[in-house]
Amino acid sequence: MEQDRTPRLGLPLLATGQAQKELTHNEALALLDLAVGSAVTAVGPNAPPAAPAIGQAWIVGTAPVGDWIGHAGAVAGWTAAGWRFVAPFEGLSVWIVAEKLHARYVAGAWVRGEVRAERVLVGGVAVLGAQEPAIAGTGGGTVVDMEARAVLDRVLGALRAHGLIAR
Template structure:
């Protein structure tokens, strides 16, 4: 960052007495158009598409080539003036239109389709909270019905498969 750019998105700032301020202003708007409410065509693509439509964006992969070289992990947007890039910061989000999933930058990599929460509420009622401790499988007992034992085992295994209780 320089004194001529904003701290978060590196948007160009206008200077007093600057000639052609509309150029700097338009550049900032083009970058904002890519970053705000970002929607991407693809996550992890390394080569620019051959004929991108203006306004289309991609999340650049880890080994970019061509016009995307040196922009690994960035959001690349095609504009009438060529490629524009937004370097992500932790917490950046982009909607991946093809899968309908959100991609979130964790500070190191883009993660798609993950939901992170301390708990999940539906109509104000908690339906999922922190993972519970392991539940011991029933064993022994002379009056335990084999069908109920099988049913309880199925329930416990399903809860474990869903990650709701520990193995």
């Protein structure tokens, strides 16, 4: 059985012996233009804007109306031929222009502004890593100077472990 769309982006595929293949090909290019390196104006509106510019895109809200009905959560882009939609899939990422941050589709929802990493490198040097254990404060003992020095040593050790200061 021949598929008529790609599994992730839903791009239309050319069929053997298909007439006017350029229509299918152009539709696929329009959807790729919308999905790859995507930037959206906003996340969550339910109604399409009154006068969108060609190339503008939005992430449709949870209760869409008008031309967006049936496309909740999708990336909606305005083209010369009207609205095009890319259904969200796990890991789809967009840049939100107004908020100047990324949104990623994770576990069935758009997550805005969250960055996940095992560690962060700057100039090839790890500056953030896994969270270290908590550092206990001073106990209020009689030898405050020694307690303060011990806590400060633990703070410096944690900063070094996270790569925030040199070892």
